[in-house]
Amino acid sequence: MTAQIINGKELSADLKQEMKAEVETLKQKGLTPHLTVILVGDNPASKSYVKGKEKAAAETGISSSLIELPDSTSENDLLQLIKELNEDTSVHGILVQLPLPEQISEQKVIETIHPDKDVDGFHPINIGKMMTGEDTFLPCTPYGIITMMKSKNIPLEGKHAVVIGRSNIVGKPVGQLLLNENATVTYCHSKTKNLKELAANADILIAAIGRAHALTGEYVKDGAVVIDVGINRQADGKLTGDVDFESAKEKASFITPVPRGVGPMTITMLLKNTIKAAKGLSAIE
Ligand code: NAD
Numbered sequence: 456m457t458a459q460i461i462n463g464k465e466l467s468a469d470l471k472q473e474m475k476a477e478v479e480t481l482k483q484k485g486l487t488p489h490l491t492v493i494l495v496g497d498n499p500a501s502k503s504y505v506k507g508k509e510k511a512a513a514e515t516g517i518s519s520s521l522i523e524l525p526d527s528t529s530e531n532d533l534l535q536l537i538k539e540l541n542e543d544t545s546v547h548g549i550l551v552q553l554p555l556p557e558q559i560s561e562q563k564v565i566e567t568i569h570p571d572k573d574v575d576g577f578h579p580i581n582i583g584k585m586m587t588g589e590d591t592f593l594p595c596t597p598y599g600i601i602t603m604m605k606s607k608n609i610p611l612e613g614k615h616a617v618v619i620g621r622s623n624i625v626g627k628p629v630g631q632l633l634l635n636e637n638a639t640v641t642y643c644h645s646k647t648k649n650l651k652e653l654a655a656n657a658d659i660l661i662a663a664i665g666r667a668h669a670l671t672g673e674y675v676k677d678g679a680v681v682i683d684v685g686i687n688r689q690a691d692g693k694l695t696g697d698v699d700f701e702s703a704k705e706k707a708s709f710i711t712p713v714p715r716g717v718g719p720m721t722i723t724m725l726l727k728n729t730i731k732a733a734k735g736l737s738a739i740e
Contacts, residue, residue: 456678458707461603467719470602471515474726478516481730481739488733490519490548490574490725491540495533495559496526501552508550511722517729530559534567541569547733548574550725571736574728577624585628588635592728597629599720600661600682601636607709609659609680611636617654619643619670619697620663625684629661650674662697672702681707684717 478488490512494505505521512519524533533551540546549572551564565573570580576594584591593601604611616638620626630640638659643650654660654674660681662670667687675681681704685697696713704710711717734740 456706456708458681458704458710459607460704461607461682461709461711462715463599463603463711463717463720464715466603466606467511467723470723471511471726474515474517474723474730477730481733482516484739486733486737486739488517488547488729489545490517490550490729491522491546492519493522493524493533493536493549493551495524495528495552496556498554501554505552508722508725511726512729515726517726526556528556528559530563533559533564537564537567541567541572544736546572547736548572548725548729550575572732574725574732576628576728582628585635586631592731593632593724594624594628595724595728596625596684596717596721597632598724598727599717600629600684601632602724603682603711603717603720604659604680604709609709611638611659614638614658615641615656616659616661617641617643617657618661618663619647619650619654620661620665620684622663625663626661629663629684633659633661664697666697667695668699669697670703671699672706675703675706677706678708679706681710682717683711683713686713686718 492505509519540549549568553561555561565577570578573581573592576592581591585593616633618626618630621642621644630642634640641653643653651674655676657679660679663684665685681698683696683698687695689695694714
């Protein structure tokens with residue numbers, strides 16, 4: 456079997472077209488969704504992520520502003536800025552690009568963003584709502600993964616999903632969303648003993664490890680759906696995933712590539728969350 460590729464770039468383009476039309480309608484009603492991004496320091500990867508977010512926002516008609524702060528910014532100053540943005544009615548979504556310099560607690564920052572403006576879906580209140588299945592902002596990467604599978608009508612109910620990686624931004628929430636969809640979920644991580652055996656049992660295999668080509672075809676059950684979240688830079692500068700695409704695609708039924716897979720979907724779901732925030736805060740549908 457050769458897998459069908461789920462192209463996140465193409466799906467993102469379709470979703471952005473839909474969002475553009477929705478934003479146009481909102482603008483006619485006097486509402487322009489606005490995202491404020493805060494970038495602290497000059498980490499090149501963060502700069503490039505932020506640029507991608509601004510570009511995607513512009514493509515859909517969402518307005519955005521970027522606040523750049525020096526690496527030496529104090530935690531107090533950043534928290535104060537967030538509190539001001541929480542009060543600013545022209546700002547619907549607030550995103551603080553992670554990682555932050557070591558003098559600033561990421562958790563304090565996440566908890567200071569008002570839950571109604573938390574378009575990253577990282578605030579404990581929103582995580583709690585996600586766990587109890589309430590309507591909330593879903594973390595963008597897991598939300599993108601579920602959206603990719605739904606776009607191909609991949610059944611999730613009753614399927615065995617194996618999630619490799621347990622970070623707060625990818626592994627844990629993607630497992631929770633799969634559980635909410637009635638999948639049976641197994642979490643694996645760096646201390647898991649029989650990883651290959653567990654992975655090779657998965658109907659849906661999610662790789663969120665951060666190690667290039669860690670999962671070869673031997674980890675993939677015939678007909679499994681393989682979602683590769685990893686973004687790893689190789690010696691030649693090119694990006695690659697956690698999955699060995701060539702061997703995995705011979706066994707999988709569906710597979711996401713890197714690049715053009717989960718990456719573009721993450722930004723697209725951020726835009727979806729920004730529109731949701733704008734509508735929620737203004738009570739305009
Ligand atoms: P992380 O470093 O916070 O977590 C990695 C997880 O992998 C940990 O839970 C760890 O237990 C597990 N792990 C490490 N080595 C392992 C091993 N040998 N076997 C099994 N599990 C192992 O990373 P993260 O933030 O969750 O990101 C994971 C990857 O996804 C990275 O490559 C990151 O760049 C990428 N990422 C992509 C997107 C996207 O939009 N596509 C978004 C976020 C992260």
